[in-house]
Amino acid sequence: MKLLAYNVRTDESMFFQKFAEKYGVELHTLPYSPTLENAGNTEGCEAVSVVTSSITKEILVKWKASGIHCVSTRTIGFDHIDIEAAKNLEIPVSSVNYTPASVAEYTVMLILMALRKVKTIMIRGLGQDFSLTNVRGRELRTCTVGIIGAGRIGEAVIQRLHGFGCKILVHTLHPKEELSSFVSYVSFDELLQESDVISLHAPASAETEHLIGQTEIEKMKDGVVLINAARGTLIDTPHLIAGLESGKIGAAALDVIENERKLFYKDLKYKVLSNRDLAILQSMPNVIITPHTAFYTEEAVSDMVEYSILSCKNELEGKDNPWRVK
Numbered sequence: 351m352k353l354l355a356y357n358v359r360t361d362e363s364m365f366f367q368k369f370a371e372k373y374g375v376e377l378h379t380l381p382y383s384p385t386l387e388n389a390g391n392t393e394g395c396e397a398v399s400v401v402t403s404s405i406t407k408e409i410l411v412k413w414k415a416s417g418i419h420c421v422s423t424r425t426i427g428f429d430h431i432d433i434e435a436a437k438n439l440e441i442p443v444s445s446v447n448y449t450p451a452s453v454a455e456y457t458v459m460l461i462l463m464a465l466r467k468v469k470t471i472m473i474r475g476l477g478q479d480f481s482l483t484n485v486r487g488r489e490l491r492t493c494t495v496g497i498i499g500a501g502r503i504g505e506a507v508i509q510r511l512h513g514f515g516c517k518i519l520v521h522t523l524h525p526k527e528e529l530s531s532f533v534s535y536v537s538f539d540e541l542l543q544e545s546d547v548i549s550l551h552a553p554a555s556a557e558t559e560h561l562i563g564q565t566e567i568e569k570m571k572d573g574v575v576l577i578n579a580a581r582g583t584l585i586d587t588p589h590l591i592a593g594l595e596s597g598k599i600g601a602a603a604l605d606v607i608e609n610e611r612k613l614f615y616k617d618l619k620y621k622v623l624s625n626r627d628l629a630i631l632q633s634m635p636n637v638i639i640t641p642h643t644a645f646y647t648e649e650a651v652s653d654m655v656e657y658s659i660l661s662c663k664n665e666l667e668g669k670d671n672p673w674r675v676k
Contacts, residue, residue: 351663351667352378353397353399353659354395354397355379355380356384356398356399356403357380357382362651369655369659373660373663383400389409390416392416396419396420396662397418397419397420397665398418399662400421401425402427405432406432410432411439419442420443420661422443422444422661422673423444423446424446424657425654426445427445427553429583442671446653446658446661449650451506451649452649452650453506454509455510457503457577457644458511460640461495464547464575466488467484467486467601491516495511495519495549496520498538498550498551499522499552499580500522500529501551504522508533520541521535521538522535544571546574546575548562551580552581559584570599573599574598576602578602578605582604587627602631602637605640605641607628607631
């Protein structure tokens with residue numbers, strides 16, 4: 351198999367070399383994103399591996415014409431790929447999974463940081479203001495935490511929260527019996543109304559876009575803490591900002607935001623941001639923003655590269671591919 355991998359970062363290179371050798375893959379890597387202009391330059395490859403670059407119908411058509419038989423994204427989400435076009439072109443698309451501990455541990459960290467007002471403490475400490483004014487926090491054990499979505503990552507978050515002794519409410523399409531001894535499965539509205547902290551773990555889709563909007567925020571407790579380490583499109587950002595400005599939302603910790611693709615993973619210091627909502631959120635003392643790094647551990651990156659290579663190999667060899675997007 352001859353594989354072309356786009357957007358290969360320095361930290362991924364060692365894993366690409368390791369697994370290409372392990373699985374007998376002829377590997378070609380590029381540091382830049384696929385575009386319509388360079389899509390025809392696949393050097394006789396049979397498969398491509400991408401990350402979060404937009405993969406349009408036009409790019410897929412060029413890839414098909416140049417002999418690409420399958421596409422793998424080294425991400426769990428695949429909303430950046432025109433799946434319908436890929437199906438029409440008969441190009442199988444695969445995503446990956448990776449250790450859920452990476453995002454789960456990060457999520458718990460964000461919850462604790464938001465409850466303990468760590469952003470304010472750290473910024474003031476840099477200015478040598480070590481006073482206690484306005485930094486009194488809350489203990490997680492006293493909170494009711496609502497988890498929306500209990501897939502692999504949501505379940506891993508629940509398992510970790512259980513040790514803190516907090517009450518856990520869960521809304522999910524697929525309840526798991528093994529969690530029922532220490533969580534309560536509830537309706538979406540009940541979770542919104544009863545939770546002190548709400549953490550989102552749903553995939554991005556047409557059905558989940560703006561899952562949290564004005565109506566949902568109005569149903570929440572005053573001072574609720576919102577956590578999102580899943581996908582930015584789950585929250586309607588202008589209504590999030592309005593909720594923060596009114597005090598309805600007490601704090602937010604966000605590893606993802608809407609329209610992040612042109613910003614995150616780039617060095618934009620000294621530049622004017624093209625996302626006003628992000629600029630507003632960053633200015634708020636009760637909002638923590640991190641650049642979609644919850645997944646970013648050595649173990650997760652290794653998994654992402656290995657499973658991307660394996661999914662392409664399985665497709666080309668006619669084997670069952672557990673990562674194929676259905």
